[in-house]
Amino acid sequence: MAKSRGGALRTYLLRRMLLMIPTFLGITFAVFILCQFVPGGPIDQLKLRMAGGAGGESGAGGGGRSMVSTMAIPEDQLENLKKYYGFDKPVPVRYAIYLSNLVQLKLGNSFRYTRPVMDIIVERMPVSLFYGLITTFLTYMVCIPLGISKALRHKSAFDNVSSFVVFLLYSIPGYALGAVLLALFAVQRDWFPLSGFHSAEFAEMTLGGKIKDIAHHAVLPLACWSIHLFAVMTVLMKNSLMENMSADYVKTALAKGLTWPRAVFGHAVRNSLIPLATSFGNNIALILAGSLLIERVFNIPGMGMLFFESITSRDYPVVMGFTVIGAVLQLFGNLLSDLTVALVDPRVRFE
Secondary structure, eight states: OHHHHHHHHHHHHHHHHHHHHHHHHHHHHHHHHHHHHSBOOHHHHHHHHHTTTOOSSOOBTTTSOOSSOGGGSOHHHHHHHHHHHTTTSOHHHHHHHHHHHHHTTOOOBOTTTOSBHHHHHHHHHHHHHHHHHHHHHHHHHHHHHHHHHHHHTTTSHHHHHHHHHHHHHHHSOHHHHHHHHIIIIIIISOOSOSSOSSOTTGGGSOHHHHHHHHHHHHHHHHHHHHHHHHHHHHHHHHHHHHHHHTSHHHHHHHHTTOOHHHHIIIIIHHHHTHHHHHHHTHHHHHHHHOOHHHHHHHTOOSHHHHHHHHHHTTOHHHHHHHHHHHHHHHHHHHHHHHHHHHHHOTTOOOO
16 A cells, blocks of 8 residues: 555656646746846846936847937947847747756856856845745744644633734734834834844854844844734634534544544644645745845845846846746645645545
8 A cells, every 4th residue: 555655656746747847938938038028128228328328218128129229339239249148039049048058057147247147046045045944934833833722712812812913913014014123123222233134243253143143133024024924824723723623523533432632633633734734835935035025124135135136127137047946946835735735634645
């Protein structure tokens, strides 16, 4: 039986991997097309600078027409620029070249930083991973016990007060809470830093000092990062457990002589984790993506800020790199969610 389940699992994984390929190609091709035709590419920006910053909206993708006069750049230099940025080739050919480089794990060079995209993303990734992983860990560690307690004490004073707090947190946007926390605890009382991931003198600190400095900077951002997911997971855990506690299989277990604690914690709680397991893999992509608005409020150099800056500066290679990594994480996150559900729910089969 175990061998049969193992073979079914391998077949299922292979089928899912094959299905990921057209999905990945569809996502990347759609974003690639948008990047090619959105106004304000590198050539258009060069034209604007040479024209003294005058003119309105730029033309298509760096390779098309522009409202700025093309007389500012000699025709031979314009052709060389198009060849340098790859705009001299048809869009399908450009996409094929991009895919061939992607197979070699090459994401191209940033227009803005003139550096490999992978190096730029790797520099920013630890910041978003730091906040994302800690937020996810704290959320699950707190919300599961809290949701269980609320379900077991339904309509008690504890449940009513905690529900009020949870829904209050859910209604507050993270970036708005960040502005309030900064005003109260960074400006008025000077308990926490105003911005940044660490202090300016971080390099001169000892290992213990570095850990303390990062933790000091992380308190307020983590509070803002956690509130929405915290509220959702707590309510989801409580409602799922209450539904399972009233299910027939729990009543049957009690009728056969099983004690209430064993029926709840041995059967109902495990089944109640299934809805949380379905969202576990999806949170992986969110861990990397970061939060643009929260990062802007606290001036944190994470992935959210990088993506925003790349869009506003029309740095298409970075946008595509972010899209590629995000698509891969989302696809594998969905697969991980399914596997997590199968681990929690023994009724799931892979046939």
